[in-house]
Amino acid sequence: MGDSINLYQESASKKKKRKDPFDKALFGMLFLLVLVCAGYGGLFTYNQSIKNETTNVKDETQQMRASLDEEMMIETNDVYLRLEAMQNSGGRAEDILKQLGVLEQVVVPDAVIETYTFTTEERGMQLTVVADFLDGISRQITAFRDSEQFSSVEVISLKLEEERGLVAEVHVTLGS
């Protein structure tokens, strides 16, 4: 009689022990479910917020662009471009004055500049140098070559004319 009672108690406790792993697994699965839901929910919310913010920024950009007074911008652009052109115009007449100033410094007493020609395209000076004697021409060419102001000196022709004397065509270019 006592043995039968003991056997019953043993089987009940075994049943109790078998329930524990199931509960844990169930709990674990539910926890996993909640975790997955929370994770995905968080990602969903985060992604939606990015999308919403992008839309807001794009809307703001469009509104700002629409508020631009295009006529005023075109007028401002026109003035700006003209002032910019003025700034980048360079020397021009100042170039001529600079060249004449350099010639004043390098011309020798024995020679005379008879003709000076400057063209924008060639950027150099075409000079006709006249002297009574050959040494006058040679001194002038040496003076051109010795001057640091010129980057190139080229004697194009040299001839003796009865009325003018020795005439040399020289092409010189000012250094930068």
Added chain:
Amino acid sequence: MLRIALFILSIIGVFFVVFQWFIPSYEDMGKNKEDLKQAQEMLTDLEEKMTNVDNLAQAFKEDSTNVTLAYNYLPEEGKEDRVLNALSLVGQNSGVFINDVASSGETVKSTSQRVTSSEETIGKNALRQKYFEVSIQNVGSYESFKQFFRNIASLERDVQIVETTINQNEDEQFDADALVSDIVLRFSYANNSLATPEVILEDFKKRSMDDLTVVKQGDEVFPIGGLKDLEFEKGGRENPFFAPS
């Protein structure tokens, strides 16, 4: 137990499938973040350009000297009458006698095109420049020629000296030390840019008043104070072919 476990697993599976549909992939989220970054950059860029437009417009509005200077330097029309008037004053002031003048017609210098491609934005927003050339023959002393060029350099107008020839004078009617010159002057003028507003706005990204230094002040120009309009007697004449005696 197995049924319940399968039930829960199937719920997780269903959620997983549903979330896969709702929730974008990692790549998609990266793309969305990139989109947001680009949108923010575009907004900042637009703010910067519009601020520059406003600042420059305000500066030109507050000080109209720059605007006057700009349209004197590169007017919208050739204004040949003003050019001839200016040259006459330049000659008189320097002591150079202008004994011959010739002018050539307008020539297109550069054009701007209506462009829409983003790759072609920079550099296409340009004035449509044209020019005409005036050839003049002068007689004067060396010093007067130097003054002539100084006056030309001080003109408010965009003028380029295309060609200059200075010769010793051989004409006996002038002084022995006189020089004769042939000068070709190029006067530019410009019509506005035809670029689209988007292209123009793009150019405002790096523009500010700091980039503009005023080249000529009012007291440095020739004639001093700027070229005035020509004064002449109005009213006409009965016979336009003969001057009144």
